[in-house]
Amino acid sequence: MRAAQHDHSHQAVPSDLTLRVKALESLLVEKGLVDPAALDALIDTYEHKVGPRNGARVVARAWVDPAYKARLLTDATAAIGELGYTGTQGEHMIVVANGPKVHNLVVCTLCSCYPWPVLGLPPVWYKSAPYRSRAVIDPRGVLREFGLELPEDVEIRVWDSTSEVRYLVLPERPAGSEKLSEEELAALVTRNAMIGVAKVTLLQPGAHS
Amino acid sequence: MNGVHDMGGMHGMGPIRTGDDEPVFHERWEARAFALALAMAAWRKWTLDGSRHQRELITSAESADELLREMGYRAG
Numbered sequence: 001m002r003a004a005q006h007d008h009s010h011q012a013v014p015s016d017l018t019l020r021v022k023a024l025e026s027l028l029v030e031k032g033l034v035d036p037a038a039l040d041a042l043i044d045t046y047e048h049k050v051g052p053r054n055g056a057r058v059v060a061r062a063w064v065d066p067a068y069k070a071r072l073l074t075d076a077t078a079a080i081g082e083l084g085y086t087g088t089q090g091e092h093m094i095v096v097a098n099g100p101k102v103h104n105l106v107v108c109t110l111c112s113c114y115p116w117p118v119l120g121l122p123p124v125w126y127k128s129a130p131y132r133s134r135a136v137i138d139p140r141g142v143l144r145e146f147g148l149e150l151p152e153d154v155e156i157r158v159w160d161s162t163s164e165v166r167y168l169v170l171p172e173r174p175a176g177s178e179k180l181s182e183e184e185l186a187a188l189v190t191r192n193a194m195i196g197v198a199k200v201t202l203l204q205p206g207a208h209s
Numbered sequence: 210m211n212g213v214h215d216m217g218g219m220h221g222m223g224p225i226r227t228g229d230d231e232p233v234f235h236e237r238w239e240a241r242a243f244a245l246a247l248a249m250a251a252w253r254k255w256t257l258d259g260s261r262h263q264r265e266l267i268t269s270a271e272s273a274d275e276l277l278r279e280m281g282y283r284a285g
Contacts, residue, residue, distance in 0.1 A: 042243075043244050111214065124231060128225065129223075130224060132222075
């Protein structure tokens with residue numbers, strides 16, 4: 001049933017929305033309210049410049065620099081700003097650190113709030129009903145669905161992004177990574193690990209995200 | 210409020226499609242609508258609460274997939 005709905009949306013909705021969005025853009029350009037070149041620049045920014053690589057650099061810095069980590073956990077917005085990542089949907093950041101007995105998971109049960117400056121735009125599953133509904137009542141089951149089985153004695157903390165606050169998970173640094181450079185460490189950090197649905201491992205993930 | 214705009218704890222939504230490999234924008238209109246909403250926000254003609262209100266005008270009866278597709282267009 002789900003697949004059928006999905007296919008239906010793909011076929012029936014886009015042509016209508018394409019026309020509506022095009023009409024809206026034409027109107028706003030005509031009124032002098034937007035510049036098409038500015039729209040191109042915005043799209044390019046979010047497609048190529050803002051994304052989880054930013055968050056990965058924040059995580060790697062925290063792993064190699066205890067003073068930075070302390071600042072990150074005290075005033076995340078400022079510490080992330082030190083690396084140049086600021087702006088829309090990242091004005092009020094909180095970083096939550098994983099540990100041997102604590103695992104953090106981020107969700108937005110109300111819509112799709114997400115820390116854009118460090119992770120880019122959210123993936124579809126993050127905005128989907130199954131994730132949003134279940135993350136808060138069955139986080140362990142949700143993690144299992146992502147292939148992450150946590151021991152029973154690990155506490156799971158779920159952070160619901162409401163209003164202006166955005167969360168980033170600081171994953172645990174993987175064992176055996178002591179000799180890696182900051183840059184090499186950043187390459188290990190995935191988007192999913194910074195949302196909290198995965199751990200960081202030494203092996204490069206197949207689908208890098 | 211309990212519906213598509215406040216989904217925490219709701220049952221029966223099925224499995225999560227955990228697929229990892231997807232483009233930032235899935236269709237051209239998504240990118241244009243996103244950029245339009247962002248560019249227009251600079252004129253400060255609506256507030257965060259106004260944006261949220263528009264989003265909540267989308268009824269629960271609309272499917273979750275349609276909701277996601279519409280969000281960018283209606284509320285940024």
